[in-house]
Amino acid sequence: MIPQEHFQSKRTWGPEPKYPTVLSIPHKKKEFITIAGPCSIENDRQVESIAQVLSQTGCKYMRGGVFRAGTYPPDEFGLDRKLMRVFFDIAKSYGLQTVMEVLDIRQTWEMPADVLQVGARHMQDYTLLNELSKSNKPIILKRNMGATLDEFLGAAEYLVRNGKKDIMLCERGSATHMKHVRWDLSLSLVAAIKRMTGLPILVDASHGTGRRDIVLDMTLAGIAAGADGYIVEVHPAPQKSLSDADQALPLGIYPELHRKAEKIWRLKNG
Numbered sequence: 203m204i205p206q207e208h209f210q211s212k213r214t215w216g217p218e219p220k221y222p223t224v225l226s227i228p229h230k231k232k233e234f235i236t237i238a239g240p241c242s243i244e245n246d247r248q249v250e251s252i253a254q255v256l257s258q259t260g261c262k263y264m265r266g267g268v269f270r271a272g273t274y275p276p277d278e279f280g281l282d283r284k285l286m287r288v289f290f291d292i293a294k295s296y297g298l299q300t301v302m303e304v305l306d307i308r309q310t311w312e313m314p315a316d317v318l319q320v321g322a323r324h325m326q327d328y329t330l331l332n333e334l335s336k337s338n339k340p341i342i343l344k345r346n347m348g349a350t351l352d353e354f355l356g357a358a359e360y361l362v363r364n365g366k367k368d369i370m371l372c373e374r375g376s377a378t379h380m381k382h383v384r385w386d387l388s389l390s391l392v393a394a395i396k397r398m399t400g401l402p403i404l405v406d407a408s409h410g411t412g413r414r415d416i417v418l419d420m421t422l423a424g425i426a427a428g429a430d431g432y433i434v435e436v437h438p439a440p441q442k443s444l445s446d447a448d449q450a451l452p453l454g455i456y457p458e459l460h461r462k463a464e465k466i467w468r469l470k471n472g
């Protein structure tokens with residue numbers, strides 16, 4: 203039997219949460235941040251039809267995955283550098299900024315993206331975060347599906363402690379026991395983070411549900427909870443998406459999502 207004195211009433215394992223720079227960032231002038239696009243960049247026709255709708259709707263950033271790695275090997279695809287350039291050029295021709303996910307620091311040098319995204323699986327890749335803190339591009343940091351608020355903000359501290367300011371956090375859902383969604387978007391986390399730091403926070407209800415039928419509602423709920431904007435996956439033929447087909451929103455729905463989200467954002471920030 204283990205003697206009683208080995209048990210303590212207070213947990214003592216693990217470091218005390220520390221993210222002083224993140225906490226000291228003040229809330230700045232408000233901007234509605236809008237990011238939409240395909241999970242994976244597939245071909246020029248796909249990109250062109252998406253860019254057209256996004257620019258007509260007033261979206262600021264087009265997202266698109268290039269260096270993709272699926273949950274299970276050998277689902278690796280999309281390492282098409284020519285297509286990455288096509289994506290960037292089409293976006294520019296429609297006046298859109300671009301967001302691409304970086305899996306490895308070596309990719310950043312060849313990536314023509316305006317904004318770099320650190321995916322959920324890389325949230326605690328501290329080598330990558332340290333290097334990206336020196337990049338002059340804005341960074342989106344997605345919360346890992348198992349990370350607590352403290353771990354998320356601790357990872358953000360790696361990005362901001364060297365003076366880097368243009369960071370956007372992104373809530374993209376947790377792995378839970380729930381079976382009605384793939385990952386469960388945490389609205390309370392969005393509201394809690396808004397009270398702690400002036401760093402903008404986005405909601406990604408595409409990955410945060412995995413179900414296209416509730417992506418619109420959960421995006422609106424995220425904005426109502428205090429998010430500064432959204433990331434949403436859209437596709438001209440959702441069922442045919444190369445990746446994340448179950449959550450891709452038909453392009454035709456996107457203007458409604460944007461319009462309603464902007465309305466709620468104005469209500470919250472007016």
Ligand code: PEP
Pocket residue numbers: 241267303320321322323344374409
């Ligand atoms: C993505 O944005 O396509 C993606 C892979 O997101 P996450 O890192 O949140 O899974």
Ligand code: MN
Pocket residue numbers: 241242409435445446
């Ligand atoms: Mn995706």
